[in-house]
Amino acid sequence: MRVENFDxxxxxxxxxxxxxxxPYIENDIINAIIDINSLGKYDYFVIFIDxxxxxxxxxxxxxYKLIEENNISLANNTSLKLIVQNRCIETWFLGNxxxxxRNPQKxxxxxxxxxxxxxxLKMIPN
Amino acid sequence: xxGISGVGxxxxxxxxxxxxxISQGKSLGGVEWEIKFAIGKKEQNYIWxxxxxxxxxxxxxxxxxxxxxxxxxxxxxPKIIFEELYQENKLIVExxxxxxxxxxxxxxxxxxxxxVLNLFNEEDIISSVYENFNKIIKSDDSDVRxxxxxxxxxxxxxxYTTLESIQxxxxxxxxxxxxxxxxxMEIFNTVKENFIRVFSQVESIKLEPLEDGNLPNFFRNSPRxxxxxxxxxxxxxxxxxxxxxFKTLMQISQLFLCGENTVxxxxxxxxxxxxxxxxxxxxxxxxxxxxxxxxxxxHHQYIINAIGMEYWKVISRTGGVIATKSSEEYKxxxxxHEAFKQLIQLSDYRKGIKA
Numbered sequence: 001m002r003v004e005n006f007d008x009x010x011x012x013x014x015x016x017x018x019x020x021x022x023p024y025i026e027n028d029i030i031n032a033i034i035d036i037n038s039l040g041k042y043d044y045f046v047i048f049i050d051x052x053x054x055x056x057x058x059x060x061x062x063x064y065k066l067i068e069e070n071n072i073s074l075a076n077n078t079s080l081k082l083i084v085q086n087r088c089i090e091t092w093f094l095g096n097x098x099x100x101x102r103n104p105q106k107x108x109x110x111x112x113x114x115x116x117x118x119x120x121l122k123m124i125p126n
Numbered sequence: 127x128x129g130i131s132g133v134g135x136x137x138x139x140x141x142x143x144x145x146x147x148i149s150q151g152k153s154l155g156g157v158e159w160e161i162k163f164a165i166g167k168k169e170q171n172y173i174w175x176x177x178x179x180x181x182x183x184x185x186x187x188x189x190x191x192x193x194x195x196x197x198x199x200x201x202x203x204p205k206i207i208f209e210e211l212y213q214e215n216k217l218i219v220e221x222x223x224x225x226x227x228x229x230x231x232x233x234x235x236x237x238x239x240x241x242v243l244n245l246f247n248e249e250d251i252i253s254s255v256y257e258n259f260n261k262i263i264k265s266d267d268s269d270v271r272x273x274x275x276x277x278x279x280x281x282x283x284x285x286y287t288t289l290e291s292i293q294x295x296x297x298x299x300x301x302x303x304x305x306x307x308x309x310x311m312e313i314f315n316t317v318k319e320n321f322i323r324v325f326s327q328v329e330s331i332k333l334e335p336l337e338d339g340n341l342p343n344f345f346r347n348s349p350r351x352x353x354x355x356x357x358x359x360x361x362x363x364x365x366x367x368x369x370x371x372f373k374t375l376m377q378i379s380q381l382f383l384c385g386e387n388t389v390x391x392x393x394x395x396x397x398x399x400x401x402x403x404x405x406x407x408x409x410x411x412x413x414x415x416x417x418x419x420x421x422x423x424x425h426h427q428y429i430i431n432a433i434g435m436e437y438w439k440v441i442s443r444t445g446g447v448i449a450t451k452s453s454e455e456y457k458x459x460x461x462x463h464e465a466f467k468q469l470i471q472l473s474d475y476r477k478g479i480k481a
Binding site: 004005006007008016017018019020024027028031032034035038 | 456457458460461462463464467470471472473
């Protein structure tokens with residue numbers, strides 16, 4: 001179950017935090033680690049980030065380096081999971097068969113209109 | 127006040143201004159209000175509530191200016207249905223339509239259209255309430271349109287020598303600024319410093335009479351606003367100063383020169399005074415002893431971070447009902463994340479408007 005504040009987690013809870021953009025994520029990662037460590041209840045710290053113009057490896061390395069340079073580490077009971085969306089989360093949405101169906105239904109006229117303008121299955125966006 | 131666009135922050139500011147208008151005798155059809163407030167350093171507590179009838183024009187008449195002689199008006203003017211004023215939970219004025227009781231005694235028939243605050247504004251018990259509602263100002267409603275000439279400025283300089291007397295005087299803002307320029311230069315310099323933080327191309331400001339004026343004697347010493355910009359050799363005279371710059375100067379002056387107990391409303395701080403001066407302004411005004419109250423709205427990260435969470439009101443809306451909550455109610459403040467970042471995670475902020 002989702003909680004509104006980071007310190008409200010107990011059992012089977014999660015807390016979501018958005019940086020609202022890659023440039024701001026660095027400070028937020030450090031502050032998140034401090035919050036997580038202060039509470040001591042988190043099993044996982046999961047970071048979702050778009051690759052954008054970088055490679056998956058570059059994004060991951062930058063984050064590991066950031067944590068190291070700030071002399072900070074997660075408490076022993078918390079694991080760090082990095083998920084880099086290549087190129088971005090929207091790419092994943094376009095590749096998801098449930099979201100981007102091969103046989104759009106008539107009840108979805110907007111999707112049909114956009115798909116006939118630019119069919120993502122046939123013309124891969126750059 | 128913080129919250130996404132459209133949630134109602136400006137409406138709240140407008141509501142406060144409407145209450146000032148009502149206290150001054152204006153009729154606002156269809157409006158019902160209840161407000162709790164405190165006045166003065168001793169913090170006397172009041173409750174003021176009331177309602178106007180709804181006329182067939184449904185509020186359009188609220189922009190109409192009524193002459194005092196009500197009988198000649200063509201627009202139906204909304205009457206007050208009921209009104210009550212309590213001081214420390216004791217009922218001071220009670221009104222049902224035209225039947226008014228002041229301190230328990232019936233009064234003669236008075237205007238059905240004007241608030242009791244206006245009708246009895248000279249009664250001891252009501253005058254401070256009336257005066258204090260008058261002290262609600264909107265920061266960008268400058269009362270200066272042009273730069274007037276002042277008769278016998280020298281005489282005014284002698285009468286207004288202390289900062290307090292200048293701040294509490296019922297005189298135009300521009301004149302107050304001219305008086306501090308001569309009599310309280312350190313305050314003028316604070317205004318100037320804040321102004322230069324917004325307009326970094328400005329080097330200096332002065333309020334001096336013009337040397338070559340062909341004015342009659344009593345106007346000759348009237349101070350004229352002049353600005354000196356970097357890389358511009360001559361001082362720029364008031365009638366050549368950009369209206370944006372002039373408006374900002376008046377806004378900043380207002381903050382330092384308004385009287386005691388003023389309530390200042392600033393909508394979208396980042397668009398009016400801007401982010402460059404929020405730090406110095408908050409620093410300068412924190413130690414002020416005029417008992418000022420600021421009610422601001424902002425979306426801007428820098429502004430919101432500059433103002434302590436304990437002063438925030440988070441605004442959200444469900445249909446036509448606007449709600450406010452404090453940051454305490456959201457249990458903000460325990461995280462290491464910057465204040466603004468904590469705020470924008472709240473679902474009440476992100477999904478501020480619900481059907």
